[in-house]
Amino acid sequence: MSDHHAHDDHSHGGTGTYLTVFGCLVALTATSVILAQSSLMDSSPGVAWAGMMAVSCGKAMLVIMFFMHLKWEANWKYVLTIPAMMMSVFLVCMLVPDVGRRQRMYSEERWTFAAQPAPEHHGADGDTHSGHSSDADHSH
Amino acid sequence: MSHDTDQHDHGHVHLEYQPALPLPNGKLCLWLFLSTEIMFFAGLIGTYIVLRFGAPAWPAPADVHLSEPIGAFNTFVLICSSVSIVLCLEAAKANKTGQAKLMLWITFALGSLFLGVKAYEYSAKFAHGIYPKRPRSLLYEKADVTYAAAVRKTLMDRRIALENEKSHLQENEQDIPAHLDEEISQASMLESGLATWTERRVAQADSPAMQQQLLDGLANSIYAGHGGGPSSEVIDQELAELATQESEVEQQLRDLSKEQLELEEKTAAGEDHSERLAEITSLSTSLPNDKALIADRVGTLELLKNAEHGLNEYFHEEGSSLILPMRIPGGNMWASTYFLLTGFHAIHVIVGLILFGLILGKTLDKSKANFIENTGLYWHFVDLVWIFLFPLLYLF
Numbered sequence: 222m223s224d225h226h227a228h229d230d231h232s233h234g235g236t237g238t239y240l241t242v243f244g245c246l247v248a249l250t251a252t253s254v255i256l257a258q259s260s261l262m263d264s265s266p267g268v269a270w271a272g273m274m275a276v277s278c279g280k281a282m283l284v285i286m287f288f289m290h291l292k293w294e295a296n297w298k299y300v301l302t303i304p305a306m307m308m309s310v311f312l313v314c315m316l317v318p319d320v321g322r323r324q325r326m327y328s329e330e331r332w333t334f335a336a337q338p339a340p341e342h343h344g345a346d347g348d349t350h351s352g353h354s355s356d357a358d359h360s361h
Numbered sequence: 362m363s364h365d366t367d368q369h370d371h372g373h374v375h376l377e378y379q380p381a382l383p384l385p386n387g388k389l390c391l392w393l394f395l396s397t398e399i400m401f402f403a404g405l406i407g408t409y410i411v412l413r414f415g416a417p418a419w420p421a422p423a424d425v426h427l428s429e430p431i432g433a434f435n436t437f438v439l440i441c442s443s444v445s446i447v448l449c450l451e452a453a454k455a456n457k458t459g460q461a462k463l464m465l466w467i468t469f470a471l472g473s474l475f476l477g478v479k480a481y482e483y484s485a486k487f488a489h490g491i492y493p494k495r496p497r498s499l500l501y502e503k504a505d506v507t508y509a510a511a512v513r514k515t516l517m518d519r520r521i522a523l524e525n526e527k528s529h530l531q532e533n534e535q536d537i538p539a540h541l542d543e544e545i546s547q548a549s550m551l552e553s554g555l556a557t558w559t560e561r562r563v564a565q566a567d568s569p570a571m572q573q574q575l576l577d578g579l580a581n582s583i584y585a586g587h588g589g590g591p592s593s594e595v596i597d598q599e600l601a602e603l604a605t606q607e608s609e610v611e612q613q614l615r616d617l618s619k620e621q622l623e624l625e626e627k628t629a630a631g632e633d634h635s636e637r638l639a640e641i642t643s644l645s646t647s648l649p650n651d652k653a654l655i656a657d658r659v660g661t662l663e664l665l666k667n668a669e670h671g672l673n674e675y676f677h678e679e680g681s682s683l684i685l686p687m688r689i690p691g692g693n694m695w696a697s698t699y700f701l702l703t704g705f706h707a708i709h710v711i712v713g714l715i716l717f718g719l720i721l722g723k724t725l726d727k728s729k730a731n732f733i734e735n736t737g738l739y740w741h742f743v744d745l746v747w748i749f750l751f752p753l754l755y756l757f
Contacts, residue, residue: 236448243444250436250751254429257756273752280748288447288741297382298392305396309403316411336418336502336690 234290242287249280391735395742402746405705409698409753418502418690422755425695426489428482432755435478436747442471443744446737453725453733461725461733468740469717472710479707483700489677490684491692493700499684500692504573504580506563511686512579513556519683520548544681547664551672553654554661555579561654580688585671596662603662607655614648617641702750709743 253276256262261269286292291302327335382389413419422429449464486492490499499515501508523545530537559579566572582591621641624634668675676683689695716736720729 234447234451236451239444239447239451243440246440246443247437250433250440253752253756254433257429257752270757273756277749277752281745284443284741284745284748288443288744289738295383297384301392301396302399305399306403308400309407312400312404313407313411316407334502336416336692336694 234287234293238287242283245283246280249276249283252276385731387731387735388738391738395738398742402705402749405702406749406753409702412694412698413757416691416694420689420692420695424689425491425692425699426485427699427755429755431478431482432751435475436751438471438475438478439744439747442468442475443741445471446733446740449725450730450733450737453730454727456726458724458726461729465717465721465725465733469714469721472714472717472740476707476710476714479703479710486696489673490687491696493696498693498696499686500689500696501580501686502688502690502693504576504688506560506576508686508688509556509560509563509576509579512583513552513560515685516548516552516556520545520552523548548683550657550660551664554657554659555582555672558654558658558661581671582665582668583672583685584687584689585669585674591665593666596666600659600662603655603659607652607659610648610652610655614645614652617645617648621645699754702754706743706746706750709746713740713743 253273256269256272256276259269261272291298384392445464445467449461449468452458452461452464487497490497492498501511523541527537527541527545530541556579559575563572563575566575578591585591621638624638624641628634628638664675665672673684673687676685713736716739720732720736723729725733
């Protein structure tokens with residue numbers, strides 16, 4: 222335990238570091254807002270979405286590394302975080318066939334009460350979901 | 362000592378056991394808790410992503426009154442609170458109790474501000490009839506006859522409630538406010554001019570495409586979304602048609618009364634025209650109803666001319682509490698996921714505020730550093746979740 226206390230007294234972090242991280246976080250938030258307002262959102266929303274998620278991952282890493290001090294922790298951090306992340310990814314992958322593709326298996330009755338497919342002038346959304354709307358037509 | 366052991370073990374591998382992980386038990390438990398929290402929120406966010414991109418339709422943020430600037434402001438508030446709590450920990454470690462306490466109070470205030478903004482956002486949703494569940498929720502997936510019936514029922518309920526209020530006031534011999542009569546006549550006008558009119562036209566329509574066009578017209582006139590409401594040209598065209606119809610009905614009524622007089626004279630002369638006369642009597646009771654319906658439709662269209670963004674937006678601006686059922690494709694799934702995700706996040710914020718509240722009044726010296734560190738870790742995690750929720754809910 223004495224090792225641990227010695228480790229704690231290391232001069233990591235500090236107000237300067239935290240304020241720099243804060244500045245980065247604000248700038249990254251502004252980046253994602255600008256991305257959402259940009260024309261990229263209309264032309265290729267997939268790229269914009271991926272960009273915003275990348276920005277979010279960057280912000281998350283900044284918070285985890287500096288504010289949560291994981292940058293300065295011993296190797297136990299990997300034992301706790303990596304399995305949790307793997308389980309999370311696994312969980313999301315398991316949802317895809319069940320929930321994400323369920324529209325392809327809709328009965329006619331369910332299509333009767335389902336939402337209308339997005340109209341064409343929505344552009345981005347219309348493109349993304351055109352596959353589903355054609356399914357709707359097949360079932361009728 | 363160790364040298365001795367080595368000799369006894371005849372060169373076997375010597376293992377040095379550490380009593381535990383090199384961190385305090387409280388922090389270890391907190392990190393274990395956070396790893397379960399990662400999975401919890403990954404499940405929620407993952408389900409949201411899968412549902413959202415698997416849905417046949419999803420509302421745009423503006424359609425459901427989501428404001429990006431408010432979301433961005435809340436993100437900023439949480440980032441600030443993350444910085445202040447980490448500075449609080451630094452100050453407590455350095456035994457600067459005054460500074461630590463200031464930072465903790467700032468964190469607490471920022472967390473409360475976040476919740477306040479969230480509450481404001483929720484109340485704005487509720488004021489527009491957006492709830493996660495029926496019967497409060499007024500979101501409909503598509504404009505069909507069920508939707509038209511819901512519009513009619515809402516207007517009827519509204520009219521009956523207002524009439525009850527009026528009769529209640531009359532019983533108590535109180536003054537009846539002028540706006541009450543206006544609202545009653547408006548509700549009954551819309552009931553026939555908007556709902557009954559559409560339902561009747563749908564029943565008379567030749568093709569399913571025509572029916573859908575009529576129902577879409579009804580939905581658009583109530584809630585236009587970002588596509589825009591009915592244009593004034595379309596309204597003027599319909600008004601012109603209605604004027605023709607009205608004069609036709611009037612002409613028909615005049616013809617009927619003339620025919621009735623002639624037939625009555627002939628009956629007096631001994632001829633039997635009872636069948637035609639019965640027909641005329643029934644027509645002369647139904648035609649004025651048609652005329653009244655046309656008049657209500659004209660009144661509705663005049664109202665729609667003022668409601669560029671749909672009737673609901675118009676009522677909201679006028680301060681009326683009337684909200685008609687809205688057609689927002691995918692709106693129900695959106696509302697369920699939005700309220701679930703932000704609600705669970707808000708619960709975590711509340712728990713964080715309670716934890717801060719436990720030490721708000723205490724002296725924050727080195728002995729409190731562990732508590733502040735653990736609470737801070739939890740708080741950063743709450744911030745982390747919002748970092749993902751903000752773009753997913755507000756910007757996608």
